[in-house]
Amino acid sequence: MPASAQQNVRVPVEQGGRTLQLAAQFFRPANVTAPVPAVALFHGCGGPGQNTARMAGLLASWGYAALVVDSFSARGLKDVCGRNWPTPAAAEVRAADIDATLAWLAKQPGIDPRRLAYMGYSYGGGVAMLRALSATPESTAPSAARAVVLLYPDCALADALGPRLAVSQPILLAMGALDDWTPVAQCRAVMDRVVRGRDLVETKIYEGAHHSFDALGLPVRYLSGVGNRSKPGGCCGAHYGAYEPAWKQFVVDVKSFLDKALKP
Structure with missing residues (x-):
């Protein structure tokens, strides 16, 4: 399978006494026979898009398997960015x-189960943060993942985890300095609550970048109707759009981070 090809698969997940079959796209690196590390990608409020597919293709070109998971279609959802946040x-x-x-x-055949990671984008990043952080710092359970990437995550979702947090695996936290949808200050406040494993968190803040700086080809614009947990009452409005210098630096940063965290 060439690095840019993808295979449609289903991932079963239990919910409310029934099994949902999540649609997903599975990318494998080309011409690799040894078991490889794998990275799962979890999309933002608009569902899977070109940014997640682009990242999966890059991961495959670097020698990683990549799985882009669609959390929405099996639940009858398409876009939850509006006022029904x-x-x-x-x-x-x-x-x-x-x-x-x-x-x-x-x-999965050909996947090294000891070298797994996951990435979350925006709302998906906030969801990933719920799994990456523990509210019981005295006894953190070992994680099934060796590394986590949180890309402009919805850090307000971590409010429910409590005042004392712990980290048990390396985390790359990547944000745009101008982000007014999931602001840097909100994420810093979460990290200030980490009392164990803080040295495992690597933070990258890209100057000049807004939310979704990796949405290449999309000029920055203001979305007046989107939900925004960083505003009073969770409503409304935020800037959104690409900033290619930040994207290019993120590519360098995430490759370095994963190569270090998922080394054999």
Whole structure:
């Protein structure tokens, strides 16, 4: 399978006494026979898009398998960016997708189950943060993932985790300095609550970048109708759009981070 090809697969996840079959696209690196590390990608409020597919293709070109998971279609959702912004309870339900995906990846032929990671974007980044952080710092459970990438995550979702947090695996936290949808200050406030494993968190803030700086080809614009947890009452409005210098630096940073965290 060439690095740019993809295979449509289904990932089962239990919810409310029934099994949902999450649609996903599975990328494998070309001409590699040894078991490879794998990275699962979890999209933002608009569902899977060109940014997640682009990142999966890059990961495959670097020698990683990549799985882009669609958390929405099996639940009858398409876009939840508007005023009906996802609740913390909905995010907690979606966090189970991460557990199910890691378990699915660990069983796939040619995947090294000891070298798994996941990436979350925006709302998906907030969901990923719920799994990456623990509210019981005295006894953190070992993670199924060796590394986590949080890309402009919805850090307000971590409010429910409590005042004392712990980290048990390396985390790359990447944000745009001008982000007014998931602002840097909000994420810094979360990291200030980490009392164990703070040295495992690597933070990158890209100057000149807004939310979704990796949405290449999309000029920055203001979306007046989107939900925004950083504003009073969770409403409304935020800037959104590409900033290619930040994207290019993020590519360098995420490759370095994953190569270090997922080395054999």
